[in-house]
Amino acid sequence: MSIKLGPAGVPLSCKGRTIVEGMDDIISLGLETMEVQTVRMVAPQHFEQYWQAGVLANKTDFEMNIHGPYYSELLGGKVERGRSLAKIEATLQAARTVNARHITLHTGHYGDFGRGHAANQQVANVFSGIVDRVHEIWHDDEDEFPVFPWIKNGTPSKIGVETSGRQELWGSLEEVLEVVNHVEGTVPVLNIAHIHARGHGQMRTSEDYGELFDVVRESIGTKEFYCHFSGVEHRTGNAMHYTQIKKSDLNFEPLAEFIVEDGGWLDITLISDSPLLEHDAMYMMQNIEKSRHKQLERKAREDRRRALALQTGKSEEELRSKETQIAQARKTAAKPAPPAEKAPAEPAKEESPPAESEKPSKTKASKAKKESKKAEEKEEDDVFDFDEEDDDLF
Template sequence: KILNARHLTYHVGPYGDYEPGTSANEQVANVFSGVVDRVRSIWGVAKEELDYAAFPWIHESEPSLVGIETSGRQELWGTIEEVLEVCNHVEGTVPVINMAHIHARGHGKMKTSEDYAELFDLVRESYGGKKFYCHFAGVEHRMGNALHYTQIKKSDLKFEPFAEYLAEEGDWLDITIISDSPLLEHDAMYMLQHYDKARQRLLEIRARDERQVKLARQAGMSDDELAEFERQAAEEKSKEAEKESELKEPAKKTVSKKVDTSSMISFEDADDEDDLF
């Protein structure tokens, strides 16, 4: 409470003697009810006001929220459904959505922006609210279990679809994304960069569409004519994209060079030379 922590995140652990289901969820809910009560009991004690005069938030702020994070292994309690159910029953708790864990536990399920839309639709319908904490990193996984975090570029969990979802449909969210990557600051900037790009693309598309509609209105087109015009424009754009892809030159074959074994070993990753983030 001295640090004025607004959020405390907990991992539950193995199912133990319980099977996944209602009994396990009830046990976890009972545990977190005790955690929330304990947090509230040490927050804002009136007789300690003078002792903590230098820390006014202890008496003025609300107690820290207790976050319950999704897990990334089959034997651990913490599917997104389980976390949402417990958070719904225990006041003072909030879900912490770890995308790498959800991706791994779902055998690589988070692939498109639609997958993220489906996830947050579930969260909105089951839990409500708009303020969320999310963890993101690359992840190596096998058979529905997370093995370890990796650099985002090295993982099959890509940030671009998440960025697209946030740019297109994430206006209702008050979301904090926390980098869990081994390259902590590097991948944090990588995510920010891709979100900015997705946002910029969306603004450009909207501006172009608004301009086309404005020009069509000025030309005196009816609603039906405007709809047909937009359909034709979309078809032409699709054909142009296909034509461009066909005209692209095939990738040049890489010429292997003889390596001087007497030279020093390089620890630089060749894959990263063309992209800082």
């Protein structure tokens, strides 16, 4: 099993804003991948830093990926489609320069095609042309091999077809799998937040993730998965916007549990799309580690139970039942006893007034001294001293 985690873009905590500086920060956090964002257009002056990032990725075995323009109209008319492909061309050039393993692309609105086979066929034709173009760019000029050593011995970037998060956009899981199944060189990009939103909040348990990955594996026969994850706010089957993971009804714990318990066959890259970027990437990594610890603890308990069963002659089921009873008893014992109800205050009366011989409090003693002095000076009756003390008590 291979798991790589990283942010979608330069980390928020990075003092510099170049890709190389971002890579340094990501590596120092213990993360192993990132997705460069070319969501609108790639400016020519950025290619120098892309090349530097590609060299560093090649030397350190760091996985680089790249995201194409957010707004695409690959199902639009000739003009709209041509405009989108021009932007994608810049992303393909950048992917070669940065040594990207995956290029994630959006398809856009259904347009005049609507849902169905015709739209899927058109998308397949467009992506087939994009795959051909990537291969052309990758092996364009052999004279550049010394500058791009990863090109000579490597394979072209894989074109990622991303699942969409809105009903009016092409990109349901079924549509993506149909296209990927027919176009060699493409892979599905499972945006879990989009799948969750489009399915009205369907990703809730580890079993849900098991079904998702099984469907993909059975459909296209792969064990390699490229996924995006973040929290998401959604309504009526549409993603509204990304949120940090802890503020969403899309929890990461079930996915972590699936990866650790049943995902031994996976080769998975997880990109954090969260507004917190690297912070939520770290949060995902910590949750995977927690699931691993739970798995180890459970296996250790099972080993102890098995050994004890051999020693005592009892069955493992009996021992497990006894452990459950003991754990339940501990929980009950650990519960704090409910606070005792305060008895209603008794009327001030029932207590007999303190005898004159009893010691008054410090304050009262002080006042009593003063009153005593006054009494000596004025040589008056002690009954007034009692009245003063009475006032103090109430």
